[in-house]
Amino acid sequence: TQLLEQSPQFLSIQEGENLTVYCNSSSVFSSLQWYRQEPGEGPVLLVTVVTGGEVKKLKRLTFQFGDARKDSSLHITAAQPGDTGLYLCAGATNTNAGKSTFGDGTTLTVKP
Amino acid sequence: EAEVAQSPRYKITEKSQAVAFWCDPISGHATLYWYRQILGQGPELLVQFQDESVVDDSQLPKDRFSAERLKGVDSTLKIQPAELGDSAMYLCASSPDRGSIYEQYFGPGTRLTVT
Numbered sequence: 017t018q019l020l021e022q023s024p025q026f027l028s029i030q031e032g033e034n035l036t037v038y039c040n041s042s043s044v045f046s047s048l049q050w051y052r053q054e055p056g057e058g059p060v061l062l063v064t065v066v067t068g069g070e071v072k073k074l075k076r077l078t079f080q081f082g083d084a085r086k087d088s089s090l091h092i093t094a095a096q097p098g099d100t101g102l103y104l105c106a107g108a109t110n111t112n113a114g115k116s117t118f119g120d121g122t123t124l125t126v127k128p
Numbered sequence: 129e130a131e132v133a134q135s136p137r138y139k140i141t142e143k144s145q146a147v148a149f150w151c152d153p154i155s156g157h158a159t160l161y162w163y164r165q166i167l168g169q170g171p172e173l174l175v176q177f178q179d180e181s182v183v184d185d186s187q188l189p190k191d192r193f194s195a196e197r198l199k200g201v202d203s204t205l206k207i208q209p210a211e212l213g214d215s216a217m218y219l220c221a222s223s224p225d226r227g228s229i230y231e232q233y234f235g236p237g238t239r240l241t242v243t
Contacts, residue, residue, distance in 0.1 A: 020170075047229045058132075058219050058234030059171070066229060104170055108230040115184055116230050118170035 019043075020107055020119035028125040032094050037122040039105035040087045046110045048088050050079055053102040053121070095126045130154040132235035134220050140241045146208035149238045153202070153222030159183075161232060162195055162205050163219040171219055177203065210242045 021040045047066045051059035065081035072079045078091040106116040133152040141147045153160050163171035176184040179200040197203040221232040
């Protein structure tokens with residue numbers, strides 16, 4: 017069973033601060049996705065990383081895939097209240113025919 | 129922009145009653161997933177379809193839950209009878225066939241409350 021551990025579980029910061037959240041596993045993933053979920057809504061796909069060491073940027077968000085493809089991080093620069101939400105990572109392996117395992121997420125609150 | 133549709137958005141039912149959720153995936157997406165999400169946790173896979181075939185239903189409580197995707201397009205998830213512990217958000221997602229990249233596109237979910 018693949019287990020994805022996300023940390024921290026909760027994070028509350030002031031607008032303008034920087035932050036990093038983590039997604040770790042003992043499994044090697046063929047791809048890893050990050051999603052953001054707002055209360056009462058479904059998760060929204062932010063990014064997919066595939067190659068070990070890959071870095072992707074989406075405006076103020078920077079995503080990194082570990083060299084061994086077992087872990088990932090999400091860094092947000094100058095956080096804004098609109099960044100508030102639950103950040104989920106999900107990993108899939110080729111042996112699981114498309115089944116993704118989700119972490120329990122990091123709940124981020126950005127206070128104005 | 130194409131979206132995954134789900135209905136109803138909210139459902140309140142009494143325990144022992146039957147309840148059904150509907151999902152229409154993004155056109156052309158062969159893979160469809162049903163998840164259950166409890167507050168404060170990540171989504172837990174209930175069932176995965178590839179076209180009309182079940183790929184994985186190992187976590188589906190088959191004594192009370194059933195799922196079908198008869199024509200390989202839209203799908204229905206049913207619970208009968210509902211129990212108090214079934215209260216949760218039920219999410220449907222679909223995924224295009226992109227080899228080893230398993231990006232999922234989620235619907236807005238159905239919030240189920242069992243009283």
